[in-house]
Amino acid sequence: MSAIRKARMGDVKYIHKLLFDCAQRGQLLARSLSRIYGSIRDFYVVEDEAGGLMGCCALSICWEDLAEIRSLAVAEDRRGQGLGRTLVTACLDEARELGLSRVFALTYEVGFFGHMGFAQVEKNDLPQKVWTDCLNCPKFPECDETAMLIKVEAVA
Template structure:
Protein backbone atom coordinates (compact mmCIF):
# COMPACT_ATOMS: atom_id res chain seq x y z
CA UNK A 1 0.00 0.00 0.00
CA UNK A 2 1.18 3.49 -0.81
CA UNK A 3 1.33 6.26 1.76
CA UNK A 4 -2.32 7.15 2.52
CA UNK A 5 -3.47 10.72 2.08
CA UNK A 6 -6.60 12.63 3.09
CA UNK A 7 -8.91 14.06 0.46
CA UNK A 8 -12.52 15.14 0.04
CA UNK A 9 -14.88 12.24 -0.65
CA UNK A 10 -16.31 11.70 -4.12
CA UNK A 11 -19.59 10.10 -5.12
CA UNK A 12 -17.66 7.01 -6.27
CA UNK A 13 -16.46 6.57 -2.66
CA UNK A 14 -19.90 6.15 -1.06
CA UNK A 15 -20.06 2.35 -1.26
CA UNK A 16 -16.50 2.02 0.10
CA UNK A 17 -17.32 4.43 2.95
CA UNK A 18 -20.46 2.40 3.66
CA UNK A 19 -18.39 -0.79 3.76
CA UNK A 20 -15.90 0.73 6.22
CA UNK A 21 -18.72 1.97 8.46
CA UNK A 22 -20.62 -1.33 8.37
CA UNK A 23 -17.46 -3.32 9.17
CA UNK A 24 -16.61 -1.03 12.09
CA UNK A 25 -20.20 -0.88 13.38
CA UNK A 26 -20.17 -4.69 13.36
CA UNK A 27 -17.25 -4.44 15.81
CA UNK A 28 -19.42 -2.25 18.06
CA UNK A 29 -17.16 0.78 17.60
CA UNK A 30 -19.69 3.14 16.02
CA UNK A 31 -23.24 3.36 14.75
CA UNK A 32 -23.91 2.42 11.11
CA UNK A 33 -25.04 4.88 8.44
CA UNK A 34 -27.33 4.07 5.54
CA UNK A 35 -26.32 4.57 1.92
CA UNK A 36 -29.00 7.25 1.71
CA UNK A 37 -27.43 9.16 4.63
CA UNK A 38 -23.99 8.89 3.02
CA UNK A 39 -25.15 10.21 -0.35
CA UNK A 40 -27.05 13.03 1.38
CA UNK A 41 -24.02 14.05 3.47
CA UNK A 42 -21.18 13.20 1.08
CA UNK A 43 -19.82 16.76 1.14
CA UNK A 44 -19.18 16.36 4.87
CA UNK A 45 -16.75 13.47 4.34
CA UNK A 46 -13.02 13.21 4.10
CA UNK A 47 -11.47 9.89 3.13
CA UNK A 48 -8.13 8.23 3.69
CA UNK A 49 -6.98 7.08 0.26
CA UNK A 50 -4.15 4.51 0.04
CA UNK A 51 -2.88 6.08 -3.23
CA UNK A 52 -2.32 2.72 -4.89
CA UNK A 53 -5.71 2.05 -6.42
CA UNK A 54 -6.73 -0.07 -3.44
CA UNK A 55 -9.85 0.43 -1.35
CA UNK A 56 -10.25 3.40 0.97
CA UNK A 57 -8.69 2.86 4.40
CA UNK A 58 -10.52 5.47 6.45
CA UNK A 59 -13.07 8.26 6.61
CA UNK A 60 -14.44 10.98 8.84
CA UNK A 61 -17.15 13.62 8.48
CA UNK A 62 -17.74 17.11 9.84
CA UNK A 63 -21.44 17.89 10.06
CA UNK A 64 -22.64 21.39 10.92
CA UNK A 65 -25.18 21.05 13.72
CA UNK A 66 -26.03 24.71 14.35
CA UNK A 67 -24.61 28.19 13.79
CA UNK A 68 -21.79 27.74 16.31
CA UNK A 69 -21.23 24.00 16.62
CA UNK A 70 -20.35 21.04 14.39
CA UNK A 71 -20.02 17.30 14.89
CA UNK A 72 -17.21 14.93 14.03
CA UNK A 73 -18.89 11.71 12.97
CA UNK A 74 -18.31 8.42 11.19
CA UNK A 75 -14.59 8.25 12.04
CA UNK A 76 -13.15 4.97 10.79
CA UNK A 77 -9.62 3.76 10.16
CA UNK A 78 -8.99 0.31 8.69
CA UNK A 79 -8.04 -2.32 11.26
CA UNK A 80 -4.42 -2.63 10.07
CA UNK A 81 -3.83 1.15 10.26
CA UNK A 82 -5.28 1.78 13.72
CA UNK A 83 -2.90 3.17 16.31
CA UNK A 84 -0.71 4.87 13.69
CA UNK A 85 -2.10 8.40 13.97
CA UNK A 86 -4.47 8.33 11.00
CA UNK A 87 -7.60 8.83 13.11
CA UNK A 88 -6.02 11.91 14.67
CA UNK A 89 -5.10 13.24 11.22
CA UNK A 90 -8.65 12.75 9.97
CA UNK A 91 -10.13 14.53 13.01
CA UNK A 92 -7.52 17.32 12.73
CA UNK A 93 -8.57 17.83 9.10
CA UNK A 94 -12.21 18.10 10.20
CA UNK A 95 -11.26 20.57 12.95
CA UNK A 96 -9.40 22.65 10.38
CA UNK A 97 -12.53 22.67 8.20
CA UNK A 98 -14.58 23.80 11.21
CA UNK A 99 -12.26 26.75 11.85
CA UNK A 100 -12.35 27.67 8.15
CA UNK A 101 -16.15 27.75 8.43
CA UNK A 102 -15.96 29.95 11.56
CA UNK A 103 -17.04 27.17 13.92
CA UNK A 104 -15.01 26.84 17.12
CA UNK A 105 -17.05 24.24 19.04
CA UNK A 106 -16.97 20.66 17.83
CA UNK A 107 -18.48 17.61 19.47
CA UNK A 108 -18.76 13.89 18.90
CA UNK A 109 -20.99 11.14 20.21
CA UNK A 110 -18.64 8.22 20.61
CA UNK A 111 -17.73 4.88 22.10
CA UNK A 112 -14.04 5.87 21.74
CA UNK A 113 -13.92 8.38 24.59
CA UNK A 114 -10.21 8.03 25.39
CA UNK A 115 -9.24 8.81 21.79
CA UNK A 116 -11.14 12.10 21.88
CA UNK A 117 -9.88 12.99 25.37
CA UNK A 118 -6.30 12.64 24.09
CA UNK A 119 -7.23 15.15 21.36
CA UNK A 120 -8.37 17.73 23.92
CA UNK A 121 -12.10 17.05 23.94
CA UNK A 122 -13.91 16.83 27.29
CA UNK A 123 -16.89 14.72 28.30
CA UNK A 124 -20.15 16.68 28.50
CA UNK A 125 -23.77 15.86 29.19
CA UNK A 126 -25.81 15.27 26.04
CA UNK A 127 -28.28 17.95 27.08
CA UNK A 128 -25.73 20.64 26.16
CA UNK A 129 -26.24 19.47 22.55
CA UNK A 130 -29.99 20.00 22.04
CA UNK A 131 -29.82 20.68 18.30
CA UNK A 132 -28.11 17.32 17.78
CA UNK A 133 -30.49 15.37 19.98
CA UNK A 134 -33.58 16.57 18.11
CA UNK A 135 -32.10 16.77 14.62
CA UNK A 136 -30.48 13.33 14.29
CA UNK A 137 -30.74 11.32 17.48
CA UNK A 138 -34.52 11.17 17.48
CA UNK A 139 -34.27 8.99 14.34
CA UNK A 140 -31.78 6.56 15.90
CA UNK A 141 -33.11 3.16 16.97
CA UNK A 142 -31.29 3.64 20.31
CA UNK A 143 -33.12 6.90 21.11
CA UNK A 144 -33.74 7.84 23.91
CA UNK A 145 -31.45 5.22 25.50
CA UNK A 146 -28.22 6.32 23.81
CA UNK A 147 -25.12 4.51 25.03
CA UNK A 148 -22.62 6.83 23.33
CA UNK A 149 -20.69 9.46 25.29
CA UNK A 150 -20.79 13.13 24.27
CA UNK A 151 -17.43 14.89 24.00
CA UNK A 152 -16.83 18.55 23.17
CA UNK A 153 -13.84 20.60 22.04
CA UNK A 154 -13.89 24.38 22.29
CA UNK A 155 -11.13 25.91 20.19
Protein backbone atom coordinates in the same frame (compact mmCIF):
# COMPACT_ATOMS: atom_id res chain seq x y z
CA MET B 1 2.70 7.55 3.24
CA SER B 2 -1.00 8.43 3.22
CA ALA B 3 -2.95 11.34 1.78
CA ILE B 4 -6.17 12.92 3.04
CA ARG B 5 -8.75 14.40 0.70
CA LYS B 6 -12.42 15.24 0.46
CA ALA B 7 -14.55 12.23 -0.46
CA ARG B 8 -15.91 11.74 -3.94
CA MET B 9 -18.97 9.89 -5.21
CA GLY B 10 -16.84 6.88 -6.12
CA ASP B 11 -15.91 6.52 -2.43
CA VAL B 12 -19.47 6.02 -1.16
CA LYS B 13 -19.60 2.23 -1.35
CA TYR B 14 -16.22 1.92 0.42
CA ILE B 15 -17.37 4.34 3.15
CA HIS B 16 -20.60 2.37 3.54
CA LYS B 17 -18.75 -0.94 3.86
CA LEU B 18 -16.22 0.47 6.30
CA LEU B 19 -18.95 1.97 8.51
CA PHE B 20 -20.98 -1.25 8.31
CA ASP B 21 -17.96 -3.33 9.35
CA CYS B 22 -17.27 -1.01 12.30
CA ALA B 23 -20.95 -1.06 13.28
CA GLN B 24 -20.89 -4.89 13.28
CA ARG B 25 -18.10 -4.66 15.87
CA GLY B 26 -20.16 -2.19 17.96
CA GLN B 27 -17.77 0.70 17.32
CA LEU B 28 -20.25 3.13 15.76
CA LEU B 29 -23.71 3.38 14.24
CA ALA B 30 -24.10 2.25 10.64
CA ARG B 31 -25.19 4.71 7.95
CA SER B 32 -27.36 3.88 4.97
CA LEU B 33 -26.09 4.37 1.42
CA SER B 34 -28.72 7.06 1.01
CA ARG B 35 -27.45 9.03 4.02
CA ILE B 36 -23.85 8.73 2.84
CA TYR B 37 -24.72 9.89 -0.68
CA GLY B 38 -26.66 12.82 0.82
CA SER B 39 -23.77 13.89 3.03
CA ILE B 40 -20.76 12.97 0.86
CA ARG B 41 -19.54 16.58 0.92
CA ASP B 42 -19.09 16.25 4.70
CA PHE B 43 -16.63 13.36 4.38
CA TYR B 44 -12.87 13.14 4.27
CA VAL B 45 -11.07 9.95 3.31
CA VAL B 46 -7.47 8.88 3.77
CA GLU B 47 -5.83 6.82 1.06
CA ASP B 48 -2.58 4.92 0.71
CA GLU B 49 0.06 5.44 -2.01
CA ALA B 50 -1.82 3.14 -4.38
CA GLY B 51 -5.08 5.07 -3.94
CA GLY B 52 -6.71 2.48 -1.67
CA LEU B 53 -8.97 3.96 0.98
CA MET B 54 -8.05 3.28 4.61
CA GLY B 55 -10.48 5.44 6.60
CA CYS B 56 -13.13 8.12 6.65
CA CYS B 57 -14.60 10.84 8.84
CA ALA B 58 -17.28 13.50 8.40
CA LEU B 59 -17.86 17.01 9.74
CA SER B 60 -21.60 17.66 9.98
CA ILE B 61 -22.80 21.18 10.75
CA CYS B 62 -25.58 21.29 13.34
CA TRP B 63 -26.01 24.98 14.12
CA GLU B 64 -24.36 28.36 13.59
CA ASP B 65 -21.54 27.59 16.04
CA LEU B 66 -21.72 23.80 16.35
CA ALA B 67 -20.62 20.82 14.25
CA GLU B 68 -20.27 17.11 14.84
CA ILE B 69 -17.47 14.70 14.02
CA ARG B 70 -19.32 11.68 12.59
CA SER B 71 -18.56 8.33 11.08
CA LEU B 72 -14.89 8.20 12.06
CA ALA B 73 -13.66 4.81 10.93
CA VAL B 74 -10.28 3.34 10.07
CA ALA B 75 -9.81 -0.07 8.47
CA GLU B 76 -9.03 -2.69 11.10
CA ASP B 77 -5.61 -3.49 9.62
CA ARG B 78 -4.65 0.22 9.52
CA ARG B 79 -5.38 1.17 13.12
CA GLY B 80 -2.67 2.62 15.32
CA GLN B 81 -1.01 4.54 12.48
CA GLY B 82 -2.41 7.99 13.31
CA LEU B 83 -5.02 7.93 10.53
CA GLY B 84 -7.92 8.67 12.88
CA ARG B 85 -6.05 11.67 14.30
CA THR B 86 -5.32 12.89 10.75
CA LEU B 87 -8.99 12.63 9.78
CA VAL B 88 -10.27 14.40 12.91
CA THR B 89 -7.65 17.14 12.51
CA ALA B 90 -8.85 17.77 8.93
CA CYS B 91 -12.42 18.14 10.23
CA LEU B 92 -11.34 20.50 13.02
CA ASP B 93 -9.37 22.60 10.51
CA GLU B 94 -12.46 22.85 8.32
CA ALA B 95 -14.57 23.84 11.34
CA ARG B 96 -12.13 26.69 12.06
CA GLU B 97 -12.24 27.81 8.42
CA LEU B 98 -16.04 27.85 8.53
CA GLY B 99 -16.04 29.98 11.69
CA LEU B 100 -17.49 27.31 13.97
CA SER B 101 -16.54 27.52 17.64
CA ARG B 102 -17.57 24.10 18.98
CA VAL B 103 -17.21 20.58 17.62
CA PHE B 104 -18.54 17.48 19.34
CA ALA B 105 -18.56 13.74 18.88
CA LEU B 106 -20.80 11.02 20.27
CA THR B 107 -18.40 8.16 20.74
CA TYR B 108 -17.38 4.90 22.33
CA GLU B 109 -13.72 5.97 21.97
CA VAL B 110 -13.49 8.38 24.92
CA GLY B 111 -9.71 7.97 25.32
CA PHE B 112 -9.00 8.79 21.67
CA PHE B 113 -11.06 11.98 21.69
CA GLY B 114 -9.71 12.93 25.11
CA HIS B 115 -6.15 12.76 23.73
CA MET B 116 -7.27 15.07 20.92
CA GLY B 117 -8.41 17.72 23.42
CA PHE B 118 -12.12 16.91 23.61
CA ALA B 119 -13.79 17.00 27.02
CA GLN B 120 -16.77 14.98 28.18
CA VAL B 121 -20.10 16.87 28.30
CA GLU B 122 -23.72 15.99 28.95
CA LYS B 123 -25.79 15.19 25.87
CA ASN B 124 -28.31 17.74 27.11
CA ASP B 125 -25.66 20.41 26.41
CA LEU B 126 -26.18 19.61 22.70
CA PRO B 127 -29.92 20.25 22.18
CA GLN B 128 -29.53 20.81 18.43
CA LYS B 129 -28.22 17.26 18.09
CA VAL B 130 -30.73 15.66 20.45
CA TRP B 131 -33.74 17.20 18.75
CA THR B 132 -32.62 16.57 15.16
CA ASP B 133 -30.80 13.22 15.00
CA CYS B 134 -31.13 11.50 18.36
CA LEU B 135 -34.92 11.30 18.31
CA ASN B 136 -34.70 9.10 15.19
CA CYS B 137 -31.93 6.85 16.51
CA PRO B 138 -32.83 3.25 17.43
CA LYS B 139 -30.89 3.70 20.69
CA PHE B 140 -32.90 6.76 21.83
CA PRO B 141 -33.40 7.45 24.72
CA GLU B 142 -30.98 4.78 26.00
CA CYS B 143 -27.90 6.08 24.17
CA ASP B 144 -24.69 4.47 25.38
CA GLU B 145 -22.32 6.80 23.54
CA THR B 146 -20.37 9.51 25.37
CA ALA B 147 -20.65 13.15 24.29
CA MET B 148 -17.28 14.87 23.88
CA LEU B 149 -16.75 18.53 22.92
CA ILE B 150 -13.83 20.71 21.87
CA LYS B 151 -13.77 24.49 21.41
CA VAL B 152 -11.98 25.71 18.31
CA GLU B 153 -10.83 29.18 17.30
CA ALA B 154 -12.08 30.44 13.98
CA VAL B 155 -9.53 31.42 11.36
CA ALA B 156 -9.30 35.22 11.25
